Amino acid sequence: MSSSIILGVETSCDESAIALVENGRKIVSSLVESQISIHETYGGVVPEIASRYHVKAITDLVEKTFQASDVKPEQLSAIACTQGPGLTGTLLVGLNTAKALSYAWNLPLYGVNHLYAHVASCFLESDLEPPFLALLVSGGHTELYIFESYDSFKLIGSSLDDACGEAFDKIARILGLKYPGGPGLEKLACGGDLNYIKFPIAKINDFNFSFSGLKTNVFRYCQKNPDFDKSSVAACAQYAIVDALWEKTLLAIKTFKADKLVVCGGVSANEFLRQKFKQGLKIPVYYPNLKYCTDNAAMIASAAYFKPKAIGYDAKVFSRSGLDV
DSSP: OOOOEEEEEEOSSSEEEEEEEETTTEEEEEEEEEOHHHHGGGTSOOHHHHHHHHHHHHHHHHHHHHHTSSOOGGGOOEEEEEEESSOHHHHHHHHHHHHHHHHHHTOOEEEEEHHHHHHHTTTTTSOOOSSEEEEEEOSSOEEEEEEEETTEEEEEEEBSSSOHHHHHHHHHHHTTOOSSHHHHHHHHHTTSOTTSOOOOOOOOSSSOBOOHHHHHHHHHHHHHOTTOOHHHHHHHHHHHHHHHHHHHHHHHHHHHTOSOEEEESGGGGOHHHHHHHHHHOSSOEEOOOGGGTSSOSHHHHHHHHHSOOBOOTTOOOOOOSSSOO
16 A cells, blocks of 8 residues: 655644644654744734744745655645634635645645544544544534544534633633643642532533533632632632533443544643543543644644545635534
């Protein structure tokens, strides 16, 4: 079987990334340039600033990615880029870069759904194959999918309001932590008392989630109790989020008799979440390597290999949610 090497381009938000991936699983080279230090001043991502820094970074990243490998452009099978969801301006930077490379090197261009790519991050450096249940947890999405095959899947549950990663970030801001708040809140929670307070999570009968009420409860508690213990509030809020994810995922596993679970997206780097699922489940749980939990181009290239979708040179960019892109 001949080898397929795909060059991935990712610019959906505040990380500029380029990668070379062989046969959807072997990472030949992968580079990411983060803008966290730039957006930290504003407490979140500023789309226009993000787009400008993608423009500055992307060409050099392409060159450095090839320099870090033995691969030449003529050895590539295709170019792949994030088509959505994401910030329209930043997506355009990646799309136009990918279109230019596709045209210059006479290669097919694949548009990749960003959410599918997060699932594909678990294909990297692993032997994972469908069928499986997938829990996607990130700053913008909290979703449960049943994957029957690489290109046949069904959404069974999602957040009705805030994503779990958004809840992490907003609660971190309430506690005075810097952007991005998730990692900081996790670190702060390590020294907290889980019995300090029980924050309620909305009870929904199906596989959907709701986290906006938790944010409000934390805010009101901190207002009424100015001498609150930050570490314990962080620990209890983190517990509430992870417990909600656990309950819905466990229900889905039992309902659909899933024998494998994928946990992916930026929040899947949370160690408390990982330990909860590792200790509580008897079925295999697949996580991405920690450095591939957040946005990267290796997952884009992998997704293009397992679910190729040629978009041509006149492709439109879509920033809507869902796996229908």
